[in-house]
Amino acid sequence: MSQPFMFEKPVGMRDRLPGYFQAKDAIRRSTAGEMEKWGYLTIETPTLEYYETVGSASAILDQQLFKLLDQQGDTLVLRPDMTAPIARVAASSLQDQAFPLRLSYHTNLFRAQQREGGRPAEFEQVGVELIGDGTTSADGEVIALMAAALEGTGLKDFRIAAGHIGFVNALLVDVLGNDERADELRRFLYEKNYVGYRYHVKQLPLSTIDKNRLLGLLKLRGGESVLEEASALSSHPQAKKAVEDLKQLFDVLRAYGVSELVTLDLNLVMHMSYYTGIVFEGYGNNLGVPLSSGGRYDELLQKFDRPAQATGFGIRLDLLAEALQPSEEFPEPSCIVFSKERRAEAIAEAVKRRKNGERVVLQDLQGVESMDQLSEAYTDLYYYIGKKKEADTHE
Ligand SMILES: N[C@@H](Cc1c[nH]c[nH+]1)C(=O)O
Numbered sequence: 275m276s277q278p279f280m281f282e283k284p285v286g287m288r289d290r291l292p293g294y295f296q297a298k299d300a301i302r303r304s305t306a307g308e309m310e311k312w313g314y315l316t317i318e319t320p321t322l323e324y325y326e327t328v329g330s331a332s333a334i335l336d337q338q339l340f341k342l343l344d345q346q347g348d349t350l351v352l353r354p355d356m357t358a359p360i361a362r363v364a365a366s367s368l369q370d371q372a373f374p375l376r377l378s379y380h381t382n383l384f385r386a387q388q389r390e391g392g393r394p395a396e397f398e399q400v401g402v403e404l405i406g407d408g409t410t411s412a413d414g415e416v417i418a419l420m421a422a423a424l425e426g427t428g429l430k431d432f433r434i435a436a437g438h439i440g441f442v443n444a445l446l447v448d449v450l451g452n453d454e455r456a457d458e459l460r461r462f463l464y465e466k467n468y469v470g471y472r473y474h475v476k477q478l479p480l481s482t483i484d485k486n487r488l489l490g491l492l493k494l495r496g497g498e499s500v501l502e503e504a505s506a507l508s509s510h511p512q513a514k515k516a517v518e519d520l521k522q523l524f525d526v527l528r529a530y531g532v533s534e535l536v537t538l539d540l541n542l543v544m545h546m547s548y549y550t551g552i553v554f555e556g557y558g559n560n561l562g563v564p565l566s567s568g569g570r571y572d573e574l575l576q577k578f579d580r581p582a583q584a585t586g587f588g589i590r591l592d593l594l595a596e597a598l599q600p601s602e603e604f605p606e607p608s609c610i611v612f613s614k615e616r617r618a619e620a621i622a623e624a625v626k627r628r629k630n631g632e633r634v635v636l637q638d639l640q641g642v643e644s645m646d647q648l649s650e651a652y653t654d655l656y657y658y659i660g661k662k663k664e665a666d667t668h669e
Contacts, residue, residue, distance in 0.1 A: 286387040286395025296604045298398070298595045301427050305400045305589055306380055308423040312415075314378035314402045319359040321382075325349035331358040331577050333547040338385045340395075352384035355546065357571065357586060360403045365578035373406020373582055394592060401568070401588030405575065408583030410519055413552045413570060414526025420566055420587050421532045424556055429598055432558035432565075434535050436523065437542030439549045439569070441504060441516035445491055448510045449484045459488070463543035468492055494540035498524055504540055519552055548574045554587070558597040565593035607633035608654035611642065620658035 283289070290298070306316070323329055325341060329351035332339075340352040353359055356379045364375055380400045387395045402419060404412050417434060424432050442463065446456035455478075462471035475488045490507050494500050501517050508514075520538065527533040536554075544553050544567065553569030568587025575582040608627070612620035617638070624634045635652070639659060642648050649655055 284395070286393065288394055288396070293604075294595065297598075298591050301594055301598065302380055302398070302400060302591055304426045305423040305591075305594075306378065308426050309378040309400070309402055309419065312376070312402075312419050312422075314376045314419075316378050316380070317360065317363060318379070318381070319353070319356070319363060321352060322350045323353050323359055323362075325351045327578075328353070328358045328362055331361065331548070331574060333358075334385065334545060338387075340384050340386050353381075354385050355383055356381060356399065356401060356588065357403060357546070357548070358574065360586075361405070361574050361584070362578050364403075364405050364582070365575060365580035369580060374412070375405040376402065377405070378402045397593075398591040399588040400591060401586060403584060403586035405584040405586075406582040407585075408572065410522040410552075411526055412583075413519070413523055413585055414530060416568060416585050416587055417523075417527060417536065417554055418530035418532050420554075420556055420568065420589065421530075421535055423589060424558065424566065424594070427594060427598060429558045429594065432535070432556055432597075433537060434532075434554055434556050435539040435542060435564075436520070436536050436552060436554040437539045438516035438520055438551060439543065439553050440512050440519070440551055441508070441540055442491070442543055444510040444512035444516065445487065445508045448508055448513070449480065449487055450478075460543050463541050464545060468541075491541050494538070496538060498538065500538045500540065516551075523552055544569060546571075552585070556589070558594070559599075561593060561597050563593065565590050565597055605633075606652065606654075607635050608656065609635040609637055609648070609652040610656045610658055611637045611639055611648065612658035613639045613660060615661070616658040623656070623658070 310316075325339070326349070329339060329349075332353070332355045334354050339354055342350050344350050360377055360379065364377070368375060378401065380398065382396055382398050384396050387393045400423070402416060404416055417436065421434060442460065443456065446459055447453060450456050450459070459471060459474065462468070462474060471492065472489060475485055478485065480488075487507055490503070494504050494507070498521075501520055504517050505514070524533055527536055542553055542555065548571040549569040550572045551570030554567065555564035556566035558565055566587055566589040568585065570583070570585040572583040575584060610620045610624055620636060624636045627634045637648070
């Protein structure tokens with residue numbers, strides 16, 4: 275490798291400066307606070323996991339994983355999501371705790387990006403997992419919690435799209451006969467490449483009726499009435515169950531008062547392949563990409579020998595911050611600038627103010643590079659300079 279430029283960062287890695295950090299942290303506190311109110315307990319897990327277990331259970335594309343070797347020669351990954359690590363914890367350290375478990379997290383995740391991708395390879399997520407509850411009340415609870423968490427940040431005009439991976443799978447396998455061919459089409463849906471999907475369907479050696487059924491999937495978007503059309507498209511038992519799940523989901527969402535926020539999108543296919551049932555995404559402020567997503571994953575826990583039905587979601591803090599475009603105006607600290615003779619007096623004043631909850635910067639005059647810049651940076655600037663006993667406020 276050629277010598278990297280001194281200021282360059284690895285592909286997809288970002289520096290975050292104080293203005294952004296404060297805005298993001300306010301959002302984090304608001305969303306995490308909502309999760310706490312719903313009784314979710316926060317947990318932390320290591321940044322590194324074994325590739326063989328948690329890494330593969332996370333079920334994203336292998337080329338998106340950051341891999342490294344430990345001293346023993348085992349392959350590790352930088353965690354690409356928190357659902358698999360939490361499943362591991364639920365099945366090990368928390369194995370004596372009865373289901374359902376309500377856990378939450380706030381952490382950074384890693385997904386390697388293509389050089390051209392331009393997307394962050396490290397980002398923060400706040401989210402929850404509700405483990406050991408297979409009811410549609412649980413699906414509704416996590417969607418309602420996601421809505422409350424997003425709303426609590428002040429995000430306006432956000433929408434939630436809900437689908438069911440069981441429906442997509444049933445229809446595709448029903449028409450195509452095998453999972454491999456279904457996989458190709460799932461890939462188009464996952465990439466939201468509907469033009470590619472249509473083109474591919476038209477090329478398939480299928481009857482017009484079957485082609486129309488596959489194309490009909492793309493139309494299954496909208497209000498609850500979509501469910502009628504969905505029933506007509508497939509009579510596969512899994513598809514019927516999916517439609518029934520979604521009907522019940524709307525009852526739950528109505529009870530929470532959030533059904534108006536939710537649009538059905540039956541061609542929703544997620545980036546993680548562990549989903550088995552109701553899936554959903556949150557969109558806000560015309561961002562083209564979802565800023566939150568989640569769903570039911572009833573088969574993941576059995577990979578860790580504690581079979582359980584589960585659902586949950588994650589909110590991307592970076593995307594939410596982008597959608598909110600918070601004014602980067604935060605109350606700034608005041609500043610006491612002092613000369614050596616009055617240092618003790620200045621320190622005593624700062625201590626007093628900090629005890630009162632104020633944020634105070636103490637600055638030795640001799641360490642100041644530009645007095646003009648200092649007075650520009652702080653509106654509340656106090657001088658403890660020279661012999662004068664009383665502090666002057668700089669106007
Ligand atoms: N782990 C998922 C979100 C999720 C949490 N629980 C279920 N799904 C993600 O990173 O997109």
